[in-house]
Every structure is written in structure tokens, then in C-alpha cells.
Amino acid sequence: MSQAHAPRAPEQTTAGRVILAASSCLAAVLVIAGLLYAAGTGQRHQAALAAAGCEPGLSPSGLPCTTAQMLASQYTAIMTPASQQLDADMAAYTASERHHLAAAEAALTAEVTAENTFDASLAGIEFPPAIAPMARALIRADQARAKLIAEQARSSSLARLRSFNHRVQAASAAVQAQMTLILKAIDTPPQAG
Amino acid sequence: MAQSTAGGRVGGRPAGYDGRPARYGQDIGEPGRSPDAATGTQTGGQEPAGGGQPRQRADKSRVDEWMEVEFRFGGSRIKRKAVALVVLGAPALVPLLFMSPALVTLNSTTFSVSVDDTLGTGAELCLFVCLLVTPLVTLTGQRWFVPLRRWYGIMMACCAIGDATAAGITDNFAGGVFGRLAGHTFVLIGFIMVMLVIPLLITGNPWAQKKLGRYWKRLHRLIYLIWALLAAHLVLLEGFGFQRGSNGSGFAGDGDPVFHQRLYQYSACSLFLLVLRLPPAKRWIAARQKEGRTWLVYATVLPLFALFVFGFTFILNEEIFKGMDSFAEHPSAE
Numbered sequence: 001m002s003q004a005h006a007p008r009a010p011e012q013t014t015a016g017r018v019i020l021a022a023s024s025c026l027a028a029v030l031v032i033a034g035l036l037y038a039a040g041t042g043q044r045h046q047a048a049l050a051a052a053g054c055e056p057g058l059s060p061s062g063l064p065c066t067t068a069q070m071l072a073s074q075y076t077a078i079m080t081p082a083s084q085q086l087d088a089d090m091a092a093y094t095a096s097e098r099h100h101l102a103a104a105e106a107a108l109t110a111e112v113t114a115e116n117t118f119d120a121s122l123a124g125i126e127f128p129p130a131i132a133p134m135a136r137a138l139i140r141a142d143q144a145r146a147k148l149i150a151e152q153a154r155s156s157s158l159a160r161l162r163s164f165n166h167r168v169q170a171a172s173a174a175v176q177a178q179m180t181l182i183l184k185a186i187d188t189p190p191q192a193g
Numbered sequence: 194m195a196q197s198t199a200g201g202r203v204g205g206r207p208a209g210y211d212g213r214p215a216r217y218g219q220d221i222g223e224p225g226r227s228p229d230a231a232t233g234t235q236t237g238g239q240e241p242a243g244g245g246q247p248r249q250r251a252d253k254s255r256v257d258e259w260m261e262v263e264f265r266f267g268g269s270r271i272k273r274k275a276v277a278l279v280v281l282g283a284p285a286l287v288p289l290l291f292m293s294p295a296l297v298t299l300n301s302t303t304f305s306v307s308v309d310d311t312l313g314t315g316a317e318l319c320l321f322v323c324l325l326v327t328p329l330v331t332l333t334g335q336r337w338f339v340p341l342r343r344w345y346g347i348m349m350a351c352c353a354i355g356d357a358t359a360a361g362i363t364d365n366f367a368g369g370v371f372g373r374l375a376g377h378t379f380v381l382i383g384f385i386m387v388m389l390v391i392p393l394l395i396t397g398n399p400w401a402q403k404k405l406g407r408y409w410k411r412l413h414r415l416i417y418l419i420w421a422l423l424a425a426h427l428v429l430l431e432g433f434g435f436q437r438g439s440n441g442s443g444f445a446g447d448g449d450p451v452f453h454q455r456l457y458q459y460s461a462c463s464l465f466l467l468v469l470r471l472p473p474a475k476r477w478i479a480a481r482q483k484e485g486r487t488w489l490v491y492a493t494v495l496p497l498f499a500l501f502v503f504g505f506t507f508i509l510n511e512e513i514f515k516g517m518d519s520f521a522e523h524p525s526a527e
Contacts, residue, residue, distance in 0.1 A: 013473070015477075016472075016475070016476050017477050019474050019477075020497075024493050024494065024496045025496070026464070031499045031500050044449060077306045081302045081306065081363070117301075118302070120522070124522075125523070
């Protein structure tokens with residue numbers, strides 16, 4: 001065997017041995033700590049649910065127990081971008097409702113799309129029994145508003161377009177009322193659901 | 194010795210196992226170093242020498258040779274390696290698949306809420322798999338899976354660019370596109386990472402490797418800078434790893450803040466990837482392999498690898514959980 005193939009001198013590999021030994025010991029400690037921590041996951045989960053006023057034992061079969069934080073997080077996640085989109089579409093409509101029929105109609109169509117997306121996302125959230133009827137009412141109110149706006153978008157003149165404004169405002173107020181109810185309900189820790 | 198004719202030998206020593214850089218074209222297992230490795234055309238004869246570890250070398254060669262064997266399928270001849278690479282490479286497409294329904298339906302809500310978690314986490318996973326290839330080559334001496342390094346690097350770039358593009362369009366930060374891409378320090382670092390990944394994506398092909406010559410290797414060392422910047426990105430994103438109320442990824446509402454902390458996940462994965470790249474550690478491994486004490490290498494490295502798997506599992510869990518929600522277009526913001 002040539003010299004090049006001879007094992008390296010111990011001093012040449014000491015640093016490597018120390019690095020590997022130290023990092024392996026650290027890793028072993030972390031893995032063991034992680035496994036011990038993981039063993040308590042079930043208890044911590046129960047405690048988190050109980051702290052949020054949610055008893056898993058009361059959940060309807062097949063449905064997860066949703067904590068107030070989870071619910072608020074899910075609702076905010078769909079609410080925030082939808083509101084931003086609607087604000088932008090409404091601003092675009094306001095800017096063109098008096099002089100540019102095509103642009104106003106395009107803004108209204110975009111508004112309808114945003115509302116339908118919001119409704120679909122809202123329907124996907126598993127609300128607890130106390131809040132589910134409110135969510136359904138919100139979806140109904142929003143769909144009624146979207147239908148009205150879709151009709152408005154088919155207007156043949158600017159005057160006809162603007163004639164819908166009051167009805168749309170009334171429909172928006174109904175949607176807003178349902179949203180306020182849901183937000184209030186989510187603020188209170190929900191029961192199993 | 195017959196094996197001394199292998200192309201990977203530098204100065205009579207097995208290239209890459211002594212911590213010294215090998216010449217261009219002599220892959221020592223660093224990310225994207227060898228054109229052959231990157232294109233998956235490397236043959237057994239071009240592999241880095243392992244002549245200093247005869248017994249192990251023979252074992253590893255058998256695995257690589259077994260992978261080179263062709264079989265008949267529908268009138269075609271396919272290498273076993275090709276099948277294995279397709280199977281192992283397919284998961285890299287999953288993050289993009291998760292976001293595809295939202296892309297088709299132009300669902301801005303899904304993009305706004307979960308593109309960071311789906312494509313951002315997907316990019317992180319691809320980066321770790323890309324970086325995992327070199328340590329596995331060091332440990333096993335096998336090279337048949339080396340093409341995965343390039344593939345996962347490309348997919349990492351695609352996920353990162355997709356994430357930045359979607360965030361630039363749909364995020365809620367003020368200040369227009371610039372504000373959405375650079376309005377916060379952690380977002381700015383993410384943007385820099387994406388900018389750095391673009392030249393790597395463009396030059397991640399044999400033609401660019403040939404044109405750039407020795408500069409290609411230097412350029413592709415940017416992957417280490419991206420790896421480091423990811424740490425800074427997560428440190429700032431996760432409040433230095435300390436959960437404060439509902440601020441931080443540890444707030445999933447399930448009572449497990451530690452496992453959800455992305456910075457911890459990153460650290461758990463990075464320790465193995467980093468230590469196995471340190472020249473002294475590689476020298477020690479090479480020395481033990483030469484002595485035929487491979488079992489000692491595996492025993493020593495096992496806790497590091499277990500920690501890597503531990504961290505990786507939770508990143509993967511996050512990707513699947515958030516990704517499935519994105520796929521169903523009911524994004525989760527947890």
C-alpha cells in the first residue's frame with residue numbers, strides 16, 4: 001500500500017473527531033429532548049383547547065375542536081385580503097361611475113368575483129354550532145349583494161348604473177351587520193365545534 | 194492499484210476527502226461542482242477516487258453499478274438509476290402543485306394568505322435536500338443520486354421565485370410592490386435570496402458550466418450565502434426564535450410552539466449539513482473509512498442525522514398541512 005493510502009496521522013483528524021463528537025452529543029441531547037417534549041404533545045393540546053374554552057369531548061364526531069384563536073386566524077386570513085380587494089374595486093367604480101361605463105362595469109365585475117371568492121372561502125371554515133348560522137347568513141347576504149352588483153354591471157347607461165347605488169348600499173349594510181355579529185362571536189371563546 | 198486511475202484523484206489522495214478543493218470537473222461532492230454530477234452523466238469511471246478505502250469503495254461501486262443496470266420497459270431500455278431519480282425527484286414538484294389550483298383560478302386570497310407557507314417552505318425543503326446530497330456522498334461514497342442536487346436546486350429556485358412574485362403582487366404590506374418585497378427587513382432578506390438564486394438558476398446547465406469554466410464553481414458557492422441568509426430571514430421572521438403571544442410561527446393553537454418554530458426546524462436540519470461539510474470532519478470520516486471502520490462513522494453521525502430527520506419532518510408536516518389547504522383553496526393562516 002502506498003504512503004498516500006496509509007491512514008492519516010491521529011493529530012490530523014483530532015479536530016474532526018472533536019467537532020463530530022461535540023456536535024453529535026449536542027444532536028443526541030436535542031433529539032432526546034425533542035422526543036420527550038413530543039411525548040407531552042397530547043396533554044399540551046388538551047390544555048390549549050381547554051384554555052380556549054373548547055372541550056374535545058363535546059365535539060361532534062368527525063369534527064375537530066376549533067379554538068378561538070384558530071377560528072379568528074382563519075376568519076382574518078380570508079377577511080383581510082377580501083376587504084382590500086373590495087376596497088380597491090369600489091374605489092375604481094367610484095372613480096368611473098360618472099363618465100366611463102365600461103370601466104365602471106369592469107370594476108363591478110371584479111367586485112362580484114372577489115365576493116364569490118370570499119363566500120367560497122368562508123364556507124370552507126368549520127364554524128362551531130353557535131357561529132355557523134351567522135356564517136351562513138353572512139354568505140347569503142353577500143351573495144344577495146353580489147347578485148345585485150352583477151345586475152348593476154349589466155347596465156346599459158351610466159344613469160341606470162348609478163340608480164343601483166342605493167340598493168347596493170343597503171345590501172352592503174346587511175353584509176356589514178352580519179360581519180359585525182361574527183366578529184363579536186369569534187371574540188368570545190367558542191364551544192366545541 | 195487499479196483504482197488510482199479514477200479521475201477524482203488529486204496528488205495520489207482521494208479528492209474531496211481531504212478537505213481540499215478538487216480540480217474543475219472532479220466532483221468532490223460540493224453543491225453543483227461537477228458538470229458531470231450536475232447533468233447526471235457521470236459514469237463509474239469518473240467518480241471521485243475512493244481508493245484509500247478499498248473495501249468500502251467496492252461496496253459503493255456495487256450500488257452505483259447496480260443502479261447503472263438497464264431493464265426493459267415497454268420496448269425501451271431504462272436504467273434503474275433513472276427510475277430511482279424520477280421517484281426521488283418527483284416530490285420537488287409538490288409545492289408548485291399545491292399552488293396550481295389557485296394559479297388557474299387566479300385566487301388572490303389563497304396566494305395572499307398561504308403562498309409564503311407553501312412555496313416558501315417548499316423552497317426551504319428543496320434547499321435542504323439539495324444540500325443533503327453532498328454529506329450523503331461523503332458518508333456512503335455512492336454517487337447515483339448526485340443528479341438530484343441539481344434538480345432540487347432548480348426546484349428551490351422556482352419555488353423561491355414563485356413565492357417572491359406572488360408576495361410582490363398579493364401581500365398586504367404597504368408601499369406598493371417595493372414595500373411588499375422590501376418593506377420589512379426579513380422580506381428584504383428574502384428578496385435578496387431570490388435575487389441571488391436567479392443567476393444560479395440561469396447557469397444551472399451544462400452549457401453555462403462550460404462557458405463559465407472555473408468561475409462557475411465560484412458562482413455556485415452562492416448557495417451557501419443563500420443558506421446563511423435563510424437563517425437571517427427566519428431569525429427576523431420568528432423574533433429570534435422566541436414566541437411572543439400570538440406572534441411567531443409557534444402559535445398554531447395546538448399547544449406545540451417549539452415544533453412549529455421555523456428557526457428551530459432550520460437549525461435542526463442545518464447542523465448535520467454544516468458539520469458534514471467541515472474539512473476536519475470530512476478528514477476524520479475519510480480516515481475512519483480508510484481504516485475500514487465505517488460503522489464508527491455511521492454511529493458518530495447517527496444523532497446528527499436523526500436531528501436532521503426530526504427537523505425535516507416538521508417542515509414537511511407544515512408543507513403538507515398548509516399545502517393541502519392551499520390546494521383546496523381554503524388557505525390556512527395559522
